[in-house]
Amino acid sequence: xxxxxxxxxxxxxxxxxxxxxxxxxxxxxxxxxxxxxxxxxxxxxxxxxxxxxxxxxxxxxxxxxxxxxxxxxxxxxxxxxxxxxxxxxxxxxxxxxxxxxxxxxxxxxxxxxxxxxxxxxxxxxxxx
Numbered sequence: 274x275x276x277x278x279x280x281x282x283x284x285x286x287x288x289x290x291x292x293x294x295x296x297x298x299x300x301x302x303x304x305x306x307x308x309x310x311x312x313x314x315x316x317x318x319x320x321x322x323x324x325x326x327x328x329x330x331x332x333x334x335x336x337x338x339x340x341x342x343x344x345x346x347x348x349x350x351x352x353x354x355x356x357x358x359x360x361x362x363x364x365x366x367x368x369x370x371x372x373x374x375x376x377x378x379x380x381x382x383x384x385x386x387x388x389x390x391x392x393x394x395x396x397x398x399x400x401x
Contacts, residue, residue, distance in 0.1 A: 281305045282390050285315050285328040285337070291379075295327065295386070302387045304394070312340035322351060325393040327386060330357035330364065338364070341371040352393040356381050 282304050286292040292308050299306040307323060309315040312335035315326075326344075328337040335343075337355045344351060354375045355368055368376045375389055 280394060281307060281323040282394075283307045283309060283315055283323040283326045283328075285309045285312055285326070285332070285340070287311055287329065287332040291329070298383045298386065299390060302390070304390055311335065312337065315340070316343070322349065325352040325354070325390055327354045327356070327389070330355055338367055338371065338373075341368070341373050345371055352389075354386065354389050 280303070282299050284292060284295045284299065284306050286295065287310055289310070292310060296306040296308040307315075307318075309318065311332055312328065315328075316335075328340055330337040337353075337357075341353050341355070344353075350372070353371075353373045354377065355364075355373050356377045356379050357364065358379045360376055360378045365376050374393070377385060
């Protein structure tokens with residue numbers, strides 16, 4: 274049986290209602306969702322690396338793009354889905370530079386988020 278840490282998804286959003294909704298969606302799909310109200314809170318609590326990360330773009334202290342840049346600088350290749358209320362070509366370009374796997378506009382269909390998580394957890398667990 275695979276280790277449950279392989280099922281963990283980190284979700285970051287400063288909107289409490291959105292955060293709770295995303296956490297509930299992922300948990301109802303069978304994943305363990307660690308919910309964080311900021312990128313800084315996520316960085317302080319990284320005991321084990323989650324299988325993937327879903328983060329909002331616009332947050333106080335550190336944006337989703339800044340978080341991805343920090344993770345990449347640290348050598349992390351964690352799959353990242355970035356979502357925002359407004360997606361522009363500039364955001365997509367920067368996300369691509371940072372190796373962000375997917376950029377979606379809010380409100381993203383729940384099925385799209387679950388497919389992202391499922392694909393990345395499956396690829397991570399090929400050697401489980």
